[in-house]
Amino acid sequence: MTTKDINTANRIKAAANRLFAEKGFGRTTTREIATEAGVNLALLNYYFNSKEELFQTIMFEVVGGFISQLQVLLNDDHSFEQKVQFVVDNYINLLTARPDLPVFMLSEIRNHPHEVVERLGLEKLIREALFFKELAQRCPEGITPVQIFMNLLSLTIFPFAAKPLITAATGADGQQFQMMMEQRRKLIPIWFLSMLRPAN
Amino acid sequence: MTTKDINTANRIKAAANRLFAEKGFGRTTTREIATEAGVNLALLNYYFNSKEELFQTIMFEVVGGFISQLQVLLNDDHSFEQKVQFVVDNYINLLTARPDLPVFMLSEIRNHPHEVVERLGLEKLIREALFFKELAQRCPEGITPVQIFMNLLSLTIFPFAAKPLITAATGADGQQFQMMMEQRRKLIPIWFLSMLRPAN
DNA sequence: GTCTATAAGATGATAGAC
DNA sequence: GTCTATCATCTTATAGAC
Numbered sequence: 001m002t003t004k005d006i007n008t009a010n011r012i013k014a015a016a017n018r019l020f021a022e023k024g025f026g027r028t029t030t031r032e033i034a035t036e037a038g039v040n041l042a043l044l045n046y047y048f049n050s051k052e053e054l055f056q057t058i059m060f061e062v063v064g065g066f067i068s069q070l071q072v073l074l075n076d077d078h079s080f081e082q083k084v085q086f087v088v089d090n091y092i093n094l095l096t097a098r099p100d101l102p103v104f105m106l107s108e109i110r111n112h113p114h115e116v117v118e119r120l121g122l123e124k125l126i127r128e129a130l131f132f133k134e135l136a137q138r139c140p141e142g143i144t145p146v147q148i149f150m151n152l153l154s155l156t157i158f159p160f161a162a163k164p165l166i167t168a169a170t171g172a173d174g175q176q177f178q179m180m181m182e183q184r185r186k187l188i189p190i191w192f193l194s195m196l197r198p199a200n
Numbered sequence: 201m202t203t204k205d206i207n208t209a210n211r212i213k214a215a216a217n218r219l220f221a222e223k224g225f226g227r228t229t230t231r232e233i234a235t236e237a238g239v240n241l242a243l244l245n246y247y248f249n250s251k252e253e254l255f256q257t258i259m260f261e262v263v264g265g266f267i268s269q270l271q272v273l274l275n276d277d278h279s280f281e282q283k284v285q286f287v288v289d290n291y292i293n294l295l296t297a298r299p300d301l302p303v304f305m306l307s308e309i310r311n312h313p314h315e316v317v318e319r320l321g322l323e324k325l326i327r328e329a330l331f332f333k334e335l336a337q338r339c340p341e342g343i344t345p346v347q348i349f350m351n352l353l354s355l356t357i358f359p360f361a362a363k364p365l366i367t368a369a370t371g372a373d374g375q376q377f378q379m380m381m382e383q384r385r386k387l388i389p390i391w392f393l394s395m396l397r398p399a400n
Numbered sequence: 401g402t403c404t405a406t407a408a409g410a411t412g413a414t415a416g417a418c
Numbered sequence: 419g420t421c422t423a424t425c426a427t428c429t430t431a432t433a434g435a436c
Contacts, residue, residue, distance in 0.1 A: 008401080008402090023311065024226055024307070026225070026226020027225075027311070029429065029430085030429080031428090031430090039402080040402065040403055040404085042402075042403070042404085042432080043402065045430080045432075046402080047401095049431095100310065103307050106303050107224070107303050107307040110364060111227070122369040123371055143387065144380075146366075150358070150359050150362075151355055154355050154358035155355070158361075159354065162353070164309050164310060165306075168322055168323070170323070170326060170346055180344075180346070180347060187347065191391075194394060194395075229411065230411075231411080239421095240420065240421055242413085242414080242415095242422085246419070246420080251411095
């Protein structure tokens with residue numbers, strides 16, 4: 001594969017990534033992607049065989065990146081408290097740059113239930129990650145680590161997903177919204193750790 | 201009023217509601233809606249003038265119902281603690297019946313930023329609801345009621361939005377997922393109230 | 401590898417009969 | 419109000435020149 005191949009294929013992927021995220025699969029046309037990538041429509045089918053296959057490729061990279069990032073953070077060689085802060089910081093950074101990502105991912109996973117979720121190793125991550133072993137030791141009786149971990153992701157991710165509703169409801173502009181999210185960097189770990197038993 | 205008496209416009213709306221929620225706007229065709237409603241394609245444009253207008257009608261009803269339900273709950277004449285429990289119960293009931301709703305709403309609000317959010321009176325709700333006055337008195341110093349209320353919705357709604365990821369990651373089936381959500385009915389109010397100052 | 405041209409079919413919307 | 423038939427356009431995908 002020559003450099004030219006890679007560049008063209010990557011330009012198509014970059015354009016598709018942007019457009020799928022902005023408008024979803026259904027409303028993005030292959031023509032748009034080709035135009036945005038500065039190439040001809042036929043090339044899109046030359047590199048990827050169909051719109052669907054192009055989507056699968058993009059989606060796997062996006063979700064896979066999301067997960068493997070988590071994988072690294074949750075096996076990090078720091079204290080439990082630091083890992084919590086890393087996860088929160090990492091996702092607030094990511095979602096500040098791409099606030100559309102959670103809705104896009106969740107919505108497209110819903111619409112493409114096959115192929116996307118299965119091959120991610122998500123189950124293995126939860127079963128084996130160091131973070132979950134530590135979390136299990138800190139869970140109050142009768143509460144599973146999964147319940148608690150759901151809370152961490154909920155508190156971190158949901159406000160970005162609901163950004164249009166939140167700004168509409170509060171009258172906040174984009175900058176004020178971002179200030180709220182910055183404040184949450186410090187608050188979420190506090191709230192989260194207060195759900196656990198104290199360390200020993 | 202019998203099932204037979206339901207007029208055509210409502211059958212179309214019901215079909216559209218189901219299909220838009222299942223597949224989103226972009227992947228739902230007017231032909232499908234007409235077929236599902238048991239009417240002809242032309243009728244859809246007779247009652248509503250376009251696919252877009254039909255969507256706006258549906259979306260306004262769905263989101264409006266969501267909000268006005270909240271409106272009632274947040275002005276209820278019970279204790280603060282009871283209102284918290286009502287909100288959690290109400291949304292867990294709703295999302296158990298329609299787990300697709302949060303992703304659908306958030307995703308379509310993103311794709312149709314106009315017309316949907318503005319005319320809902322969401323801002324007024326937050327400004328005036330009894331619940332928020334009580335919440336403001338209980339907020340720790342330096343934390344706004346909006347931040348705390350976001351947490352309540354995050355903890356309640358996000359797990360339903362992420363249902364496919366959660367089941368894939370944990371290996372849980374639908375029934376096990378539902379049991380987790382049932383457990384959250386009791387846990388979320390506890391977690392939530394622990395973020396506040398004690399009542400006086 | 402990249403292009404032009406076009407096939408083959410789906411889509412939203414409308415005209416007009418009844 | 420409801421139907422059939424159809425239009426104009428857009429869609430994905432491919433054939434074939436260079």
